[in-house]
Amino acid sequence: MPRITSVEVVDVRFPTSLTRDGSDAMNKDGDYSAAYVVLHTDDADLSGHGFTFTIGRGNDLCAAAAAQRAEPLVGRRVDELVTDLGGIYRELQSDTQLRWLGPDKGVVHLALAAVMNAVWDLAARRAGKPLWRLLSEMSPVELVDAADLRYLSDVLTRDEAIALLAAKQAGRADRIAELEASGYPCYTTSAGWLGYSDDKLRRLCEEAVAAGYKHVKLKVGADLADDIRRCGIARDVIGPGGNLMIDANQVWDVPEAIEWVRALAAFDPLWIEEPTSPDDVLGHAAIRAAVAPIGVATGEHGMNRVLFKQLFQAGAIDFCQLDAARLGSVNEILAVYLLAARFGVPVCPHAGGVGLCELVQHLSVFDYVAVSASLENRVTEFVDHLHEHFVDPCIVRDGAYLLPTAAGYSAEMHRRSLAAYTFPTGTYWASRGASESVA
Amino acid sequence: MPRITSVEVVDVRFPTSLTRDGSDAMNKDGDYSAAYVVLHTDDADLSGHGFTFTIGRGNDLCAAAAAQRAEPLVGRRVDELVTDLGGIYRELQSDTQLRWLGPDKGVVHLALAAVMNAVWDLAARRAGKPLWRLLSEMSPVELVDAADLRYLSDVLTRDEAIALLAAKQAGRADRIAELEASGYPCYTTSAGWLGYSDDKLRRLCEEAVAAGYKHVKLKVGADLADDIRRCGIARDVIGPGGNLMIDANQVWDVPEAIEWVRALAAFDPLWIEEPTSPDDVLGHAAIRAAVAPIGVATGEHGMNRVLFKQLFQAGAIDFCQLDAARLGSVNEILAVYLLAARFGVPVCPHAGGVGLCELVQHLSVFDYVAVSASLENRVTEFVDHLHEHFVDPCIVRDGAYLLPTAAGYSAEMHRRSLAAYTFPTGTYWASRGASESVA
Known part of the structure; x- marks a missing residue:
């Protein structure tokens, strides 16, 4: 003991x-x-x-x-x-x-x-x-007991949460087998940091496509002329069938976001990420209405489950990018996954940083196995740096996270x-x- | 220099x-x-x-x-x-x-x-x-230059903010003279802490009425039977013409808040304060719609101007209780006062704690002199403890804050x-x- x-x-x-x-x-x-x-x-x-x-x-x-x-x-x-x-x-x-x-x-x-x-x-x-398996083997009642549902009962009661999970119990083993064969799909942000030159951007986009990625994400929002040129480069490399995402990291007010995103619409972005303050539920809803069919994504600064509840209630986002180290760990993340399923919004977790990729691979697998049972419109972020500091680093092949096999949450760093x-x-x-x- | x-x-x-x-x-x-x-x-x-x-x-x-x-x-x-x-x-x-x-x-x-x-x-x-006078003598442009308007331009542009202040420039001196004579109206929370006995509650309510207060606030939310009994005592003391406020300090989910407040409606509360999570804009809007004509008040945990913008946009509150030590000081508080004026919501600042009364007296005076030019439905919190630690403590007479006269923000503590x-x-x-x- x-x-x-x-x-x-x-x-x-x-x-x-x-x-x-x-x-x-x-x-x-x-x-x-x-x-x-x-x-x-x-x-x-x-x-x-x-x-x-x-x-x-x-x-x-x-x-x-x-x-x-x-x-x-x-x-x-x-x-x-x-x-x-x-x-x-x-x-x-x-x-x-x-x-x-x-x-x-x-x-x-x-x-x-x-x-x-x-x-x-x-x-x-x-x-x-591995954590994804621990979660995937918990019963609906055990999962809901662990989830932080406080302040959520106006949209999701405990009984509704249990029913939602129970409805997806059948097929868990098949979905695990499927992901063990194929991995969980991811996209790369490594190509598009704002500080990179055009040549480096083009080379990294080419490398991403060659590595099997179907999505490429660019940082935008500092200078519109630069953004138009950089989006053109990325779209040129990935072709009309590839997915281009753009990420403004909260730099705009709501009217400016709408204007800027419309100016980039010709490059057919799948989503605009963090167009404005992460706290602005109603602002995201207004932007989403104005830039459709371009999707709105946010969540890496989503502070807690009450914010996500409102993003869903207000129809403010097309993609939920929860963060494994900002929400109150699995307990609160469970609640956000349940809310997302209740409202039919796909979760595409934020990653990168230090060790976030190591964490979110577990969450995405669990989501597919036990909550959403869907891969539609779902793709998890991957950034290729700092993995060498982890004892059980994530492994990405052909644009997909391979399922972790070691016990734990892959969070341990080398001494x-x-x-x-x-x-x-x-x-x-x-x-x-x-x-x-x-x- | x-x-x-x-x-x-x-x-x-x-x-x-x-x-x-x-x-x-x-x-x-x-x-x-x-x-x-x-x-x-x-x-x-x-x-x-x-x-x-x-x-x-x-x-x-x-x-x-x-x-x-x-x-x-x-x-x-x-x-x-x-x-x-x-x-x-x-x-x-x-x-x-x-x-x-x-x-x-x-x-x-x-x-x-x-x-x-x-x-x-x-x-x-x-x-x-004194800070209230410094602010009251700044021009509309100077005030707006100091205000943090980032992320607010979808509801309040810089030019609109300047116009709003310019429209209230006339009469500033008269309003100062008025408050110098009468003070700024306040209410007391000292009577209603949850840990006090019924006898102490009754005695403190009687003392508040005798001291000239027209409002009394009670803490609620731990036990409904207790709340019914305690509201009855308070209403009995203040009479049908007095104002009773109740404060749940975030303990309820939205459905529970509605049910509980309706059970206390017979005591005719002016407002229910902090009925649920301070982050839940849409939840407050739902509660407000369900418990009207009882007002909804929140703000002491209102984290920033973007939250208040949304509370106003959603029609979620009847009273804005901004906090002088939680918002990013006068710069962000200016923005919230401007938003409140734009939406016609009265600001009744949160106080108590340590030194909050010392700060908010300056803000309320400034609001009346230069922003709202109204005292209607406005009353500032006062809690009678810990003032002895301040060099320039607030002074309350007949239910009103007397205007501070010393230079500064009354924030200095005794060595x-x-x-x-x-x-x-x-x-x-x-x-x-x-x-x-x-x-």
């Missing part, structure tokens, strides 16, 4: 701003970072790993908050936690004083995600299964990576001079 | 959980706290003071975030800051890495509020005026209070044992 003996929290930062990987119209100089949590137990072979993702400064705030969030876990029996994953989530989430700092948003919620991601990793390891990139004391940062600012 | 020489950030916590002052159905055991910021200058007689308000754990996170937010201020000339209060706000707000942790919400936004509140206090002191209540090293906490948990 192992117990949690201690919680280790690490502020890990990678100097991605040096190469402008990840650059877009809003986020010009991110140092991709993780507030990384390890739950140690008295069984040396059993630990839980989780994180939230940030882009540099303030990662220390998330790490400090995660340490506070995780305090009640020390001393708990692992088997009690993993048999009541809804209970421990609600206990940590409802801290009566930390709640004031959200509720359910910002640093304290990112920290909850980091800690509960580690708890879910621990649960899957204890069961000896050598932590030793190098812990901020500011790791070997990399210490040798640069920790106080030196990163351009 | 004074410069900012250093930033002092203090984690101040008061042990209010001991007496259950401030107890409600959601927040049962708050230790009212402030992440307190002092901007020191090389003029010993000039400094800026600001804070954000929390209820205990996590106040250290806000303090740490405030220190990061304030870093760019060190070395700046005071006169450059105070002549471009919009510019410095946008510079601090748009930190490209900290933005990821919101945007515009949670710990990093609370920290921005603390820092920019100190900048506004500094600006008012430099001008030798002796900081010495006692700094957490965990102040004399109070050190003598209790800093690690001892507060029930």
Whole structure:
């Protein structure tokens, strides 16, 4: 009967701003970072790993908050936690004083995600299964017990959620077999960062097509003439049958979004991603109505389930891009998947950053197996960087994630990576001079 | 030409959980706290003071975030800051890495509020005026330049905002004179905390009526039978002509809110406050439609201007209860006042906590003088505790805030209070044992 003996929290930062990987119209100089949590137990072979993702400064705030969030876990029996994953989530989430700092948003919620991601990793390891399989083998009642349905009953009651999952129980094994053969479809963002030259953009688009991708995504929103030229290059490479997505990373007000997207309509984008403030449900609905048939996608900054509920209620989005490290871990993600199924909106999770690809592959597989039972209009983001820091990195072949087979949530980082990139004391940062600012 | 020489950030916590002052159905055991910021200058007689308000754990996170937010201020000339209060706000707000942790919400936004509140206090002191007068003497263009209008242009353009203020320029002096004679009307929450006995509730309601208050607010939402009994006591004391408000502090889902409020309708409440998640724009709209003519009020957890824009667009609220330490200081508060005026919704600021009364008195006076020019359906919260820690405490007489006369934003705390209540090293906490948990 192992117990949690201690919680280790690490502020890990990678100097991605040096190469402008990840650059877009809003986020010009991110140092991709993780507030990384390890739950140690008295069984040396059993630990839980989780994180939230940030882009540099303030990662220390998330790490400090995660340490506070995780305090009640020390001393708990692992088997009690993993048999009541809804209970421990609600206990940590409802801290009566930390709640004031959200509720359910910002640093304290990112920290909850980091800690509960580690708890879910621990649960899957204890069961000896990859997380997607652990979830896919839970009953509808077990899943709904784990889901955070608070504030959702006006559109989805507990009984409706159970019925929705029960209706998809038949065929789970077939769908698992199907994905084990084909993988889960993904698209690449690696080609289209705003900081890249036209030549690099063209070469990366060509490489993406050659690698089997049917979708390519470009960052837009800094300069319209540049965007027209860059969309032309991408469309030229992928041809009329390929899917082009564009991503503005929140730079526009609503009227400007409508005008700008219409100016790019000739390139036939599948979706415009993050056209405006991530909080603006009604703004997204107005943009969607104005730019149809171009779809509207958002969610990587979708702070919690109540925001997603309203995006669905208002008919504001065509694609739900939930984030595995911003929502309150699997507990809240389950709720968003259930809401998406209730409203018939496909979920195409946000990924990239640090380790997000490792997490979302589990979620997408689970969605197909147990919730939506559909691959229509679904494609999960993939960005090809920083995977070398993970013990069980995701594997993508022919434009699809191969199903993870190791036990857990694929969230564990190599000790050598932590030793190098812990901020500011790791070997990399210490040798640069920790106080030196990163351009 | 004074410069900012250093930033002092203090984690101040008061042990209010001991007496259950401030107890409600959601927040049962708050230790009212402030992440307190002092901007020191090389003029010993000039400094800026600001804070954000929390209820205990996590106040250290806000303090740490405030220190990061304030870093760019060190070395700046005071006169450059105070002549471009919009510019410095946008510079601090748009930190490209900290933005990821919101945007515009949670710990990093609370920290921005603390820092920019100190900048506004500094600006008012430099001008030798109370903040309400500094604002009331700014031109429409100056006010709009300071306001954060990003993401709002679908409902309020810059030109519309200027026109709205220009239309109210006439009569400013008369309205100032009027409030200098009468004060700004307020109501008291001190009577109705959930942790108080029926006898204490009755006595406090009687005292409120005797002190000249026309409004009394009760916390509800823990137990319906209790709420019926307590509303009966309050209505009995204030009589049919008094105003009774009820406040559920976010405990209900939407259907439960409607049912519960209807069960209290016989006591003729003026408003139901925070009936559900503060993020649920469409939920508040549904509740409002279902419980009319009882009004719906929310805003103390209203995270930013984009949320308030939508509350107004959706017709979700009858009363806007913005919070002076949660919104990004005067810059964002200006935007919400402009939106409220555009949609004709009265603003009744949230107060209480630590020092919120000291801040909101300035805002309410400014609203009447320069924005709404109306007192109809407007009443500002007042809670009678912790004022003794402030150098320039608010003064309430006959149910109205008297106009502050000292220069600044009334945000400065006594050094002796900081010495006692700094957490965990102040004399109070050190003598209790800093690690001892507060029930």
